[in-house]
Amino acid sequence: xxxxxxxxxxxxxxxxxxxxxxxxxxxxxxxxxxxxxxxxxxxxxxxxxxxxxxxxxxxxxxxxxxxxxxxxxxxxxxxxxxxxxxxxxxxxxxxxxxxxxxxxxxxxxxxxxxxxxxxxxxxxxxxxxxxxxxxxxxxxxxxxxxxxxxxxxxxxxxxxxxxxxxxxxxxxxxxxxxxxxxxxxxxxxxxxxxxxxxxxxxxxxxxxxxxxxxxxxxxxxxxxxxxxxxxxxxxxxxxxxxxxxxxxxxxxxxxxxxxxxxxxxxxxxxxxxxxxxxxxxxxxxxxxxxxxxxxxxxxxxxxxxxxxxxxxxxxxxxxxxxxxxxxxxxxxxxxxxxxxxxxxxxxxxxxxxxxxxxxxxxxxxxxxxxxxxxxxxxxxxxxxxxxxxxxxxxxxxxxxxxxxxxxxxxxxxxxxxxxxxxxxxxxxxxxxxxxxxxxxxxxxxxxxxxxxxxxxxxxxxxxxxxxxxxxxxxxxxxxxxxxxxxxxxxxxxxxxxxxxxxxxxxxxxxxxxxxxxxxxxxxxxxxxxxxxxxxxxxxxxxxxxxxxxxxxxxxxxxxxxxxxxxxxxxxxxxxxxxxxxxxxxxxxxxxxxxxxxxxxxxxxxxxxxxxxxxxxxxxxxxxxxxxxxxxxxxxxxxxxxxxxxxxxxxxxxxxxxxxxxxxxxxxxxxxxx
Amino acid sequence: xxxxxxxxxxxxxxxxxxxxxxxxxxxxxxxxxxxxxxxxxxxxxxxxxxxxxxxxxxxxxxxxxxxxxxxxxxxxxxxxxxxxxxxxxxxxxxxxxxxxxxxxxxxxxxxxxxxxxxxxxxxxxxxxx
Numbered sequence: 001x002x003x004x005x006x007x008x009x010x011x012x013x014x015x016x017x018x019x020x021x022x023x024x025x026x027x028x029x030x031x032x033x034x035x036x037x038x039x040x041x042x043x044x045x046x047x048x049x050x051x052x053x054x055x056x057x058x059x060x061x062x063x064x065x066x067x068x069x070x071x072x073x074x075x076x077x078x079x080x081x082x083x084x085x086x087x088x089x090x091x092x093x094x095x096x097x098x099x100x101x102x103x104x105x106x107x108x109x110x111x112x113x114x115x116x117x118x119x120x121x122x123x124x125x126x127x128x129x130x131x132x133x134x135x136x137x138x139x140x141x142x143x144x145x146x147x148x149x150x151x152x153x154x155x156x157x158x159x160x161x162x163x164x165x166x167x168x169x170x171x172x173x174x175x176x177x178x179x180x181x182x183x184x185x186x187x188x189x190x191x192x193x194x195x196x197x198x199x200x201x202x203x204x205x206x207x208x209x210x211x212x213x214x215x216x217x218x219x220x221x222x223x224x225x226x227x228x229x230x231x232x233x234x235x236x237x238x239x240x241x242x243x244x245x246x247x248x249x250x251x252x253x254x255x256x257x258x259x260x261x262x263x264x265x266x267x268x269x270x271x272x273x274x275x276x277x278x279x280x281x282x283x284x285x286x287x288x289x290x291x292x293x294x295x296x297x298x299x300x301x302x303x304x305x306x307x308x309x310x311x312x313x314x315x316x317x318x319x320x321x322x323x324x325x326x327x328x329x330x331x332x333x334x335x336x337x338x339x340x341x342x343x344x345x346x347x348x349x350x351x352x353x354x355x356x357x358x359x360x361x362x363x364x365x366x367x368x369x370x371x372x373x374x375x376x377x378x379x380x381x382x383x384x385x386x387x388x389x390x391x392x393x394x395x396x397x398x399x400x401x402x403x404x405x406x407x408x409x410x411x412x413x414x415x416x417x418x419x420x421x422x423x424x425x426x427x428x429x430x431x432x433x434x435x436x437x438x439x440x441x442x443x444x445x446x447x448x449x450x451x452x453x454x455x456x457x458x459x460x461x462x463x464x465x466x467x468x469x470x471x472x473x474x475x476x477x478x479x480x481x482x483x484x485x486x487x488x489x490x491x492x493x494x495x496x497x498x499x500x501x502x503x504x505x506x507x508x509x510x511x512x513x514x515x516x517x518x519x520x521x522x523x524x525x526x527x528x529x530x531x532x533x534x535x536x537x538x539x540x541x542x543x544x545x546x547x548x549x550x551x552x553x554x555x556x557x558x559x560x561x562x563x564x565x566x567x568x569x570x571x572x573x574x575x576x577x578x579x580x581x582x583x584x585x586x587x588x589x590x591x592x593x594x595x596x597x598x599x600x601x602x603x604x605x606x607x608x609x610x611x612x613x614x615x616x617x618x619x620x621x622x623x624x625x626x627x628x629x630x631x632x633x634x635x636x637x638x639x640x641x642x643x644x645x646x647x648x649x650x651x652x653x654x655x656x657x658x659x660x661x662x663x664x665x666x667x668x669x670x671x672x673x
Numbered sequence: 674x675x676x677x678x679x680x681x682x683x684x685x686x687x688x689x690x691x692x693x694x695x696x697x698x699x700x701x702x703x704x705x706x707x708x709x710x711x712x713x714x715x716x717x718x719x720x721x722x723x724x725x726x727x728x729x730x731x732x733x734x735x736x737x738x739x740x741x742x743x744x745x746x747x748x749x750x751x752x753x754x755x756x757x758x759x760x761x762x763x764x765x766x767x768x769x770x771x772x773x774x775x776x777x778x779x780x781x782x783x784x785x786x787x788x789x790x791x792x793x794x795x796x797x798x799x800x801x802x
Contacts, residue, residue, distance in 0.1 A: 165777045181785050189781035283785035355790040607745035611738050612776045669688035
């Protein structure tokens with residue numbers, strides 16, 4: 001690890017402050033909690049209540065103290081210590097690959113972002129130091145052809161000093177991590193650094209240059225993560241996330257950077273990695289056992305950060321790096337679908353967590369990731385145990401006089417004031433960081449809108465309503481994973497399409513039923529809990545309309561017009577984002593839904609496809625019958641004009657058979673003679 | 674493909690030349706050089722190979738890639754319009770080379786080794802120390 005610019009004692013003190021205060025506040029709150037648990041509770045119930053309280057309160061406390069230190073860092077405009085900063089005009093003496101791994105993503109969208117980034121890089125005058133790679137794991141043949149088509153189109157629009165390469169894997173072994181590893185195996189030795197992107201990533205040219213300059217100046221640095229900011233989406237749900245990311249995100253990032261220093265995490269994209277360090281340390285093993293815990297590592301980023309740290313390299317989260325963007329899921333259901341995948345990845349880390357030789361901070365990263373999802377079933381259990389105690393009292397009234405004769409009744413003691421005070425403390429710890437974020441936002445962001453305060457207040461209400469729904473989603477995910485269900489690999493939805501009633505009903509009906517049943521049970525049998533439970537039950541009961549309403553783009557736009565959840569990027573779009581939009585419009589005139597027929601009909605596209613085919617690696621095995629059927633369909637198109645309805649594997653089989661593609665093109669030309 | 678087997682050699686050559694936007698005035702010359710039997714298309718491709726080799730001399734490209742790359746560059750750069758005779762003068766070839774398409778750099782193979790993620794042994798009998 002490289003902390004030559006910072007005293008290790010200072011790092012230790014930072015961690016001691018955050019974790020010491022987390023531990024101390026959890027201890028004090030737990031002591032109070034022990035005193036407020038009804039005295040007539042069973043020992044097992046008491047134990048469960050204390051255990052669940054420690055875990056859930058500790059989780060909130062860590063978030064609170066980390067954010068508080070982040071707040072102080074931002075207020076005093078402190079830079080992350082321990083890293084050598086360099087002047088902006090430092091020349092680049094290295095070669096960097098910008099990697100865009102894609103899996104069945106809209107090719108026009110991906111290419112528009114890449115072109116905007118390439119143009120922005122060229123403007124820095126240091127574009128020559130960068131090559132861009134599209135690393136495709138696309139399995140949809142139509143998207144595959146469209147990617148090649150977009151690559152060809154992009155060559156006309158690309159700044160001449162920047163090269164844009166394309167490689168598609170025939171077999172997407174180990175998903176994104178396997179894709180990056182394949183790049184490293186083939187071309188890694190050629191590059192000093194790689195900037196890893198996601199399909200929706202946008203990184204400003206200046207930011208990429210700065211990241212490389214920092215890498216050059218800090219030779220023991222393995223990873224630098226630029227915290228991405230959510231932009232571009234229009235639905236109410238997405239705009240709330242964008243606003244939350246803009247206002248609260250900085251203190252969260254600064255808080256993490258405060259105690260992580262040079263042992264930070266890697267979030268899988270919008271980061272620069274030293275290729276040599278990555279290749280030395282980050283070859284991922286296949287975990288023993290069956291899916292979902294065994295097999296290839298899904299959330300590879302945390303593991304790669306842990307391995308690079310184990311190898312003696314440092315990893316930095318630098319909130320100072322601006323111009324790093326991504327997009328968030330447009331609806332609550334899309335958010336949950338992404339969460340399902342991430343949840344499995346994080347649960348899988350339970351196996352990695354105890355691996356030998358990992359840095360303690362890397363283990364904390366794993367625990368934080370696991371707890372992000374495990375906290376939901378813990379909260380749920382906590383609520384259920386509390387409800388069970390209240391119901392138990394209704395059905396089994398307290399025994400005031402025990403069998404042993406006594407003059408005094410045995411009153412069960414329930415400290416209502418103590419419970420309320422603990423509740424208020426928990427709420428303050430959850431909500432206060434949001435207001436601290438707002439203070440920093442007003443102080444640092446000149447373009448901050450006046451509506452930020454009202455937006456924060458509404459966001460808090462909305463988070464309270466959606467939190468129980470997400471708790472139910474995540475609890476089910478955790479349950480499914482422990483039951484052995486694999487998430488599979490689905491492309492994230494990036495379109496602003498509203499959630500239909502049918503979809504919302506199928507996803508939320510159980511939340512609604514649970515909300516209604518709990519409300520009724522509490523009303524009739526534990527009435528004193530009714531108002532306490534209402535924030536939870538209300539969200540669940542209204543989950544269908546909440547999910548539908550927040551997914552609406554029109555609602556999101558209404559809020560925008562009336563000054564709610566406005567982020568500066570919506571008022572004045574950054575040049576990079578505007579350029580990406582312009583490229584998208586330009587490329588959209590080229591259809592993104594191509595296919596094997598385009599390869600047959602379009603001469604340039606066929607030449608492009610055949611030029612690229614050997615780079616894909618060996619063709620996958622295809623049953624003879626599949627190719628035969630595909631040929632019959634292609635023949636009847638050529639000879640009788642019957643538009644073929646190719647199955648996916650038929651289209652793939654044809655795309656892997658150059659001879660048929662060439663001859664089909666000739667046959668079309670012959671027919672035209 | 675049954676569709677082209679029933680055609681005459683001249684027709685096939687004409688269609689082939691159309692795929693690279695070359696006029697059918699060259700059909701007799703190309704037909705004479707093409708194989709009468711067997712894989713006619715492959716034999717026509719081979720006629721492009723010398724030019725393709727000059728455009729893509731690197732070993733990283735196999736023959737099929739060189740030919741496809743040549744066709745792509747030729748079509749994109751308007752080779753047929755600029756040089757209807759399909760005679761590749763050195764100057765023109767140099768221009769083509771400047772504008773050639775390169776889908777990926779040369780491989781520098783270096784395999785990443787999977788790193789051990791060993792769990793500590795919990796059973797006393799498995800402990801080495």
